[in-house]
Amino acid sequence: MNELQKRYPEDVAAILKKYPPEFRRSAIMPLLYLAQRQDGHVSGRSVTDIAELTGLSTTDVTSVVGFYTLFHAEAGGRYRIQVCTDLPCALRGADDFLALLQKELGISVGETTPDGMFTIEEVKCLAACHRAPMFQVQGDGDITYHEHQTVESAMQVLKGLRQQAQKSGKEAA
Amino acid sequence: MSQYLLLRHRELPDLDKLSGYRAQGGFETFKKAVNDMSPAEVLTTVKESGLRGRGGAGFPTGLKWGFIPNNLWPHYVVANADESEPGTFKDREILENNSFQFLEGLMLASFAIQANVAYIYLRGEYWQLAKQLDRQIAELEEAGLLGKDLFGSDYSLNLYTHLGAGAYICGEETALLESIEGKLGQPRLRPPFPAVAGLYGKPTVINNVETLANVPLIIANGAAWYRSFGTEKSPGTKVFSLSGNVVNPGNYELPLGTTFRELIYTHGGGIPHGRKIKAIMAAGASSTIIPASEEALDTPMDYEEPQARFNAPLGSASVIVMDETVNMAWLVSKTVNFFKHESCGKCTPCREGTFWMNRISHRLVSGNGSSADIDLLDHVAHQIQGKCLCALGEFSTMAVISGVEHFRPDFETLVGN
Amino acid sequence: MTMKMVTLRIDEHTVEVPAGTRVVDAAKKVGVDIPVFCYHPKLESVGMCRMCLVEIGRPVVDRASGKVVLEADGSPKIQMAPKLETACTTPVSDGMLVVTTSEKVAAARREVVEFILTSHPLDCPICDKGGECPLQNLTMAYGSGTSRFIFDEKMRSAKHVPLGELIYLDRERCIQCGRCVRFQHEVVDDPVLDFYQRGRALEIITRSEPGFDSVFSGNTTDICPVGALTTADFRFGARPWEMKPAASICAQCPVGCNIVYDVRREAKSSGKPVIKRVMPRQNESVNEVWICDKGRFVHHYNESAERLTQPLMRVDGELTPVSWQQALETAAAKLKEAGKGLVTLAGGRLSNEDLFNLRELTRAQGGTTLLHTHMGGGEWTRQLGLNQGSNLGSLGNGDAIVVIASDLHQEAPLWWLRVKQAAQRGATLIVLNARPTRLDAYAAHALRYQPGEAAQAVAGLMGNHKTPAAFQTAREALAGAANLVVFFGSDGLGLTGTRALAQTCADLLMQSGHYGRPNNGLVGVWQHSNDQGAWEMGYAPAADLVGSLKKAKVALLAAADPVGDEPALAKALAGADFVIVQEMFLTASAEKADLVLPVAAIPEREGSLTSGERRAQRFYPAVPAPDGVRPDYTIAAQLGQRLGLELEGRAAGLVFLRLAQSEPAFAGLSYQALSTAEEQWPIVGRRDLYFGGTTYDNNQGMGTHLQPVLKAGERPAAVAAALDTELMDAGDNLLVLPHTRLFDQGSLVRFSRLLVERVATAELRLNPATAKHFGLAEGVAASLNLNGADASVIVRMDDALPPGAAWLPRRVGVPLWAPAAAQVKVMERD
């Protein structure tokens, strides 16, 4: 049984509708995002489901996961804090911002907070160069930008996310 | 100056709402085109306007549309909203605040080549924008501006968004097509060009968001009107993304041919903390670094001059400004690291060359390099040139070669004596 | 079809090639080696590695007049392109000038090689590819003596990554050329390898279960231009230059792939040469440059310690070693006694020479020759089979191929590949089977029939039998075919069913006149490599083998194990006065025999085989035979001598000449004719730069087709077989249909340790609805009462199978050769 299709029948149908029927393969990226909605990474089970939906091999689906940085084969924190340290941001203090943020959270880039809530990642230009320092948050099937940041404002954002997670956790329970 | 063609939302109210956009005559042009114009007329007007692609290469837009053969069907239009060049954030503002104008441009392009389906490829990080566009497309369908047999004609059009997922290379048009087709974003061989064998092997026009956003006004006001902006060879206005060490970073819409000086000092407010300007990059990380001489500052920003004077293409017109405190070797290590991260890995010189340059520049910046490393870095960059499958490999060498050429002392400080 | 030709200059050569040819191939034609990594003549060009950069100039054309501008000396003015171009992707054009010898080109080669080496471990001394590695060769030619890349900064990655049990990946050596990935996607359509990550982190992965799940996997190790992919069988086994190649023919299926045994003397075999690996040998009319994994990895049987090396005779109820002299004398005496009571049962594994001598021997006694097979129809393939000039590789647009009752992918992988490719070139492929198979995906018409109704389906194709509308469309597609090749197999059928099927297929071909000329005719997807040869010599299966064996006074079994195959045959054989078995191993039949004569394996002797396409091909000795074994043809000749017959036993080539004199189909053929080699295009395997991988050149012969038995228009000899069909309805019992799997539990596969995991087991596959009806569930063990014996199987659900029957592989320990009705019981767990 295709779990993905079972869980999100309408989304799957809407995605497949975008592309000519003989090019179902095109649906792979939107389907991978869908697969990440639930737990933030693409599970082996989802790979099989997507392979079935697109007529690809599981190897080919995995290959796509590996190429694109917004797809994650491994579980990380619930929210991925993706700080841009590319040249324009760096000219406006992004490297220092990231260093302080790591210190504040007590983890380094690539690591996850012990409560499983946040993973810090360093990313390339996000087209917000004029509002550096900035980061985006990937999690809960969404991506949001946070610009003109200081470490203090960033910690506020994270606090908000933590509350959001607790709230949705309670609702689910 | 100040007439806005692209950033009209800055002066017109509610342009981000369908009603607001329509209040300014929005979609009347598209309606007129479908009802009263032939596709060829639309194409000719664009051709005559001299509009050039805003995605980086500055290729004449009308000429590109004209390449689409009429014996191969269906045709597709793809809007390039991948906007991933470091320092570039202009398409984002258009999409956030003036998206209907862009959509109308996309619709006119589709009509001009008689495409019934068009895709908007957005970088994955434009997640919120994709959601917004999806809503707006639904509104247009509801309003009868998209869909089957528009305005009683036999022309039908549907638009879809497609999100990338974090890969700069997908801005390269053939990699972008691969990505829509669900493959790795690796560039294709050319020829065949997308105009002949593009999306799903079918004739395809690919245009940048900003390019398309120009089209409704061109069709509405005519080619001559459009040519009243900018220069002879580079007509129109351009949104310049200004970033780095300036007082007021941001987007500035100015006629092509405006000087760096005007952008940086008049509009950008100059360099903060009373520092001196040291260098300029005009095309994001892919730039040739221009030492900020008086001559440089007085160079008009169009598709000819910076190229002719400094071998520095205007590209996407993402102007990054560096003040005197910036060590150019450090800067080069940043750009090299970017390209190493973004190389798709398909061709050897780019895959291995960016990796190698990254090792060397990292060594230099961390203080473990020697002056031989400076030459080696320069040498490897030259060795990449002329051998790659797509332009990314070439881009990766621009800052390195110009950086070593103009700012060798910055590199030497890092290796001591 | 006339091909537009293009003339161009490459360095000092002028060459004419068909339009569309890539510069790199045009250069190859005149002996100019342009180095490549990602390019392979059998794959789409991608221009990734940039190794093949050359300077290209084109004639300057005057815009106004459209004429080529001339130099003062009257030669066309050439404009050189500013940038180097990839020779592997650039098509030739008229008047083009290609320069490969300039300093600019040499510099580019040096520089690209340097780039590749920055990430490549310099471990040639321990690399399996060392000695036949394009990168090594190019490094010698263009590499610099010292590295500018700091060794400590090299990427380190895993060196021994098993992609499955068969193939290992060394990630450090991989140069990301993508040949393996493209081979798996484009050529064999098993997309189980792909890239992961990007940039310098790109690496090859597989996610299939089992890993690298493809019966063609070994080919990637040939085309990998470095030592990144190696076979578990060969890695660390030997150095290429230590080995001697011996040309041979793969004897695992009726395709007859051309191969090479690479042989080396081994201390552990007391200095005797042993087979280290099996490599493809190019034959564009048979296997191109590929072989399947069975052919590549199954070779271990001949070194088995279980080989028989001494004649054995039953003395006081025990098989006891005896001398050859004693064995032959006893056998000869028994044959003489038997007279007409001699029944020779031969397997299709035997060579043409073996079969010929055995036939002569048997005929001289007035005995009967039988072919041990579950498939009939050879009387038709003999008359309507393929002839000189046939090449599946030339079928395409306008031609048609019918494949009926065969899972070609499992039964004859290279035919599957070539039929698929013909379909991709535009040939109309019609696949008929009672169940879906992997060929359906490429078929213009994939048609289903009720289990057992294969012959009726073909009759339906001719309009002689009521069939669904889809058949009508397929019939129309067939009507206009320029050429038509029909493959028939035994999927879900037994002897009677296949015979009826062959006859109907023959009718189809005769009705449309598709025979007697190249690329037209009937091909049997036989179980053994030389079944076709046996049919050509008049061998045929017994309609009632039990009856025939029961009546035998003396049974001579060669390469046949009826006892192991079928309990009923064991009983029948027990009735024979004397049983002689010629075998490599002590098979179940040998254990029951009165006399066992040990024989040489194919790599240990000379001979020839006739492929299913009626192509006779030679094989050569690769390794010495163990002391004490003899080739089957020699044994038959030596028996003949003792019976006063003049059988040739000195050399296989001499036997073949006799065969050629005696059998019209072989008329005019000789070993010389079989060993003629023609230049193959594309050139892939020259021993210089391994342009197309380590596939061997073919210098030892492409083989040749047998003579046509019928010319176009001639009617075949009538064959009086009724269109009787097999069991199609099992009543209250379960209808169980046999099918063939590539890795079965046949006598040879079991010696290849590596293949064990891929070997088919006794799995009964059936539609869930059918399963439910019989009270079966996924994964349960069940007992089948089949043909009077009990067998245990594991039940597997398969939605893709039509309801009403179950499928079980042949040769997995259950005696099932034809459709059978079975009582099923779920086994109690204890």
Ligand SMILES: Cc1cc2nc3c(=O)[nH]c(=O)nc-3n(C[C@H](O)[C@H](O)[C@H](O)COP(=O)(O)O)c2cc1C
């Ligand atoms: C490495 C690379 C990245 C690119 N990124 C973008 C991009 O993010 N957005 C864009 O519009 N064009 C980008 N381009 C240019 C496109 O390939 C293409 O030329 C452009 O979309 C054409 O549109 P235009 O004619 O309207 O400029 C990139 C090109 C290269 C080689």
Ligand code: SF4
């Ligand atoms: S130049 Fe770089 S990005 Fe372009 S194809 Fe080559 S490896 Fe890929």
Ligand code: FES
């Ligand atoms: S790029 Fe031509 S062989 Fe690889």
